[in-house]
Amino acid sequence: MYVVTLSYTAPIEQVDALIPEHREWLDTAYADGLLLASGAKVPRDGGILIAPQMERAxxxxxxxxxxxAKGGVARYDVVExxxxxxxxxxxxxREEQTS
Incomplete structure (x- = not known):
């Protein structure tokens, strides 16, 4: 499973301009089973994505x-x-405990 932290790297106005497209992207990812949860950080300086186990690529x-990402307004940090x-x-x- 993955926790992805997004940190905005551009002024919030640039981020807000991409929100409709970002929400469509989220909807597609949920429909494809690629996300489990998402939301804005508090304070709103980025967001969090929770993704199920998949190939890192x-x-x-x-x-x-x-x-x-395409608009260059966020940086992504991934923790598996x-x-x-x-x-x-x-x-x-749930995953099997290895040790």
């Missing part, structure tokens, strides 16, 4: 397609982790 391609314990709603995303 697939995640990188997904992020590169985000209008925020093994979700060995989850809430019952996320039971299908």
């Amino acid at each position: 697939a995640l990188d391609a997904l992020l590169a397609d985000d209008p925020f 982790f093994r979700a060995t314990k989850t809430a019952s709603a996320l039971v299908n995303y």
